[in-house]
Amino acid sequence: xxFKSKTFVYLMLxxxxxxxxxxxxxxxxxxxxxxxxxxxIYSFGNVRWVGFxxxxxxxxxxxxxxxxxxxxxxxxxxVTFQFLxxxxxxxxxxxxxxxxxxxxxxxxxxxAVSGFAIGLIWSWLLNGQFGIVNxxxxxxxxxxxxxxxxxxxxxxxxxxxxxxxxxxxPFFAIMIxxxxxxxxxxxxxxxxxxxxxxxTKLFKITIPYIRPTLVSTILLRIIWVMNFPDIIYGMTRxxxxxxxxxxxxxxxxTVFYESDYSKAAAYxxxxxxxxxxxxxxxxxxxxxxxxRL
Amino acid sequence: xxxRRYKVIRFILLSIFLLIAVFPLYWIVLTSFKPTNEVxxxxxxxxxxxxxxxxxxxxxxxxxxxxxxxNSSIVSLTASLFxxxxxxxxxxxxxxxxxxxxxxSILFLFFAQMLPSYLIMVPQYEMFSKLKLINHLISxxxxxTGLGASFSTIMARAFFVRIPKDMExxxxxxxxxxxxxxxxxxxxxxxxxxxxxxxxxFVNNWNELxxxxxxxxxxxxxxxxxxxxSIISKAGVQWNILAAGIVIAxxxxxxxxxxxxxxxxxxxxxxxxxx
Numbered sequence: 001x002x003f004k005s006k007t008f009v010y011l012m013l014x015x016x017x018x019x020x021x022x023x024x025x026x027x028x029x030x031x032x033x034x035x036x037x038x039x040x041i042y043s044f045g046n047v048r049w050v051g052f053x054x055x056x057x058x059x060x061x062x063x064x065x066x067x068x069x070x071x072x073x074x075x076x077x078x079v080t081f082q083f084l085x086x087x088x089x090x091x092x093x094x095x096x097x098x099x100x101x102x103x104x105x106x107x108x109x110x111x112a113v114s115g116f117a118i119g120l121i122w123s124w125l126l127n128g129q130f131g132i133v134n135x136x137x138x139x140x141x142x143x144x145x146x147x148x149x150x151x152x153x154x155x156x157x158x159x160x161x162x163x164x165x166x167x168x169x170p171f172f173a174i175m176i177x178x179x180x181x182x183x184x185x186x187x188x189x190x191x192x193x194x195x196x197x198x199x200t201k202l203f204k205i206t207i208p209y210i211r212p213t214l215v216s217t218i219l220l221r222i223i224w225v226m227n228f229p230d231i232i233y234g235m236t237r238x239x240x241x242x243x244x245x246x247x248x249x250x251x252x253x254t255v256f257y258e259s260d261y262s263k264a265a266a267y268x269x270x271x272x273x274x275x276x277x278x279x280x281x282x283x284x285x286x287x288x289x290x291x292r293l
Numbered sequence: 294x295x296x297r298r299y300k301v302i303r304f305i306l307l308s309i310f311l312l313i314a315v316f317p318l319y320w321i322v323l324t325s326f327k328p329t330n331e332v333x334x335x336x337x338x339x340x341x342x343x344x345x346x347x348x349x350x351x352x353x354x355x356x357x358x359x360x361x362x363x364n365s366s367i368v369s370l371t372a373s374l375f376x377x378x379x380x381x382x383x384x385x386x387x388x389x390x391x392x393x394x395x396x397x398s399i400l401f402l403f404f405a406q407m408l409p410s411y412l413i414m415v416p417q418y419e420m421f422s423k424l425k426l427i428n429h430l431i432s433x434x435x436x437x438t439g440l441g442a443s444f445s446t447i448m449a450r451a452f453f454v455r456i457p458k459d460m461e462x463x464x465x466x467x468x469x470x471x472x473x474x475x476x477x478x479x480x481x482x483x484x485x486x487x488x489x490x491x492x493x494x495f496v497n498n499w500n501e502l503x504x505x506x507x508x509x510x511x512x513x514x515x516x517x518x519x520x521x522x523s524i525i526s527k528a529g530v531q532w533n534i535l536a537a538g539i540v541i542a543x544x545x546x547x548x549x550x551x552x553x554x555x556x557x558x559x560x561x562x563x564x565x566x567x568x
Binding site: 002003004006008009010012013015016017019020022023024025026027028030031034039088089092093097101103104105106107108109110111112113114115116117118120121122124125130132135166169170171174175178223227228229230233248251252255256261264265268271272275276279 | 303306307310311313314315317318320321324332333336337376378379380382383385386387389390391392398401402403404405407408409411412413414415416417418419420435436438439440442443446471496499500501502503506507518521522525532535536539542543546547549550551554555557558561562
């Protein structure tokens with residue numbers, strides 16, 4: 001099926017390659033350059049070279065360590081429970097039942113809703129005064145007075161992670177469900193003859209068989225969640241008192257509130273570096289058999 | 294007996310999952326139809342006996358939400374059509390040919406699609422301000438096309454690889470040109486894949502917030518997410534009005550999802566990477 005003309009091949013690739021180069025690659029390089037200059041709302045007429053100043057500013061900022069800590073908590077808390085609950089959901093959905101197609105639609109619709117809108121919706125559900133979640137918990141007698149889900153610095157991170165878990169469960173469920181359906185039934189039949197129970201089958205057959213999918217889904221989700229500020233932006237924008245400020249939210253706040261574009265670019269460079277290192281590691285770890293490009 | 298017990302437990306657990314998934318949507322739709330005094334009153338009502346369009350009316354009166362909706366539609370549709378078309382062409386040759394630079398091209402696209410849009414919005418802003426295109430819809434249209442193209446190409450290639458080559462070969466022997474074979478023979482077989490790619494990019498474009506907030510700064514240029522963002526930035530917004538805005542923001546993408554659900558799920562699980 002080789003093409004007669006190589007020119008044709010390159011012509012077909014040209015639109016994608018040029019638009020990606022212009023919109024993604026060129027600005028990525030531009031961002032590196034920008035991070036060594038001083039381009040902010042206060043210095044439009046006078047953009048100087050400042051070397052590593054912006055990076056020094058970031059790393060010596062007393063709140064930076066807190067932001068890294070928040071990012072780590074956000075990733076670990078979200079991905080762990082997205083995965084566990086998504087796995088359970090996939091196992092439950094595995095055998096066909098009446099209405100499974102419609103059920104999938106109703107469970108999976110949040111995929112189509114923006115993270116920002118999800119954040120807004122949940123900030124209303126978790127509203128300290130008129131929120132439905134507090135109302136339900138009070139009615140069920142699980143709490144005695146309303147919880148300040150979003151206005152208390154101690155609760156805010158817990159709340160945004162909770163919402164992110166809610167948002168991510170269906171994604172994991174769908175990926176794992178597809179993998180589950182690729183396991184040949186004969187494996188289970190053989191195990192049943194040997195008298196294996198549900199959990200023996202789960203740990204001896206199911207999990208080993210779909211391990212590659214589990215590993216690659218989790219690895220990709222980690223980096224995706226790290227770069228996902230939308231829900232937090234709909235709920236707290238990093239507040240109160242910086243308690244939900246993760247790296248990506250900090251970067252956006254630097255653009256929107258500080259209007260320090262060079263510092264934001266420096267944050268961008270730091271995050272792209274992490275992304276790049278992570279991608280290389282990911283491709284090494286899952287190379288050849290697990291992830292086909 | 295054991296089987297029956299399992300089925301009961303499964304039914305209960307699945308119902309819990311369903312309830313938790315759907316309830317927030319129910320609650321925001323309900324809030325959007327509540328009169329203001331019911332939104333802020335105790336005890337909290339789980340149903341309204343006085344449904345009203347007040348929230349929606351205010352939304353279109355006070356903020357220019359109709360304009361935002363039109364802007365979002367133009368931007369999202371144009372950008373997804375362009376990126377999907379580009380992706381079809383590139384995905385096709387990437388699936389059928391072994392040429393110099395193929396691995397590089399794929400890695401290039403793989404990396405590009407991993408970059409979240411907001412990470413590069415500042416240099417993009419600098420770039421487009423040199424072109425005097427800040428606060429123009431055309432700028433975010435171009436940006437969304439570029440952001441979507443890489444992922445769409447990877448997805449298109451994954452779909453093309455699954456299409457058997459025999460029919461094209463027959464068409465080529467019959468004297469079809471390569472491009473004609475692509476459009477007459479391969480693309481009709483690709484329709485489910487095409488639906489998935491188009492839905493993906495439409496949803497992503499419709500929902501994009503941060504770049505749009507940075508680029509669009511007068512109300513007549515806002516997209517729907519920017520509109521929502523500007524409403525919550527105003528103090529003392531009523532939740533029934535905001536809820537109406539959210540419902541309008543999510544209606545088109547949920548409609549796309551419900552039509553193309555099958556293909557979207559296939560696209561997600563077959564060789565694509567992004568959530």
